[in-house]
Amino acid sequence: MQKPEHHIFICTSSRPNGQQKGFCHSKEGVEVMMRFMEEIEERELGGEIFINNTGCFGICEKGPIVVVYPDNVWYGSVTPDDVEEIMDEHIEGGNVVERLLI
């Protein structure tokens, strides 16, 4: 199969039992994911950039969490307004967004 160039994981506090609560969920984790999906569609990067919502990463105090693999870059306190910068600087530009690193 075609593997992604970048694979973006966003905590939306999705629990395996379907329960939907938690810090990242309360802090717009779902909105952050939706914004990434829009940006990827607009930039026509769907074949190279994959995106997934996840359950808890266990570092809720730093949430909402966004992890980019295989880069192994961890961002915290990500807001919907940060998504465009992550896309421009990191995903398309190749430079991590230092101010959001955890």
Added chain:
Amino acid sequence: MQKPEHHIFICTSSRPNGQQKGFCHSKEGVEVMMRFMEEIEERELGGEIFINNTGCFGICEKGPIVVVYPDNVWYGSVTPDDVEEIMDEHIEGGNVVERLLI
């Protein structure tokens, strides 16, 4: 923060709206995740090996899907009985489990 040596993502078909259905969910994706959690706890690898449930990877016909990063190794049709082999061979042994690759 301490980054994981291996980060294991398992599709449990967790949708961002809390809805809980889909191929990986129906094919024991949650049970696969639980088995990984038990193995990691028993082997006392919690500090080095992270684990997360996810939403859909979009390749449902190959599910249940397990992805290991930063290795960028993709496994498909994973059953709960495959988990011990993935832990022994790949996570602790350093060799991918060829028969499960997609």
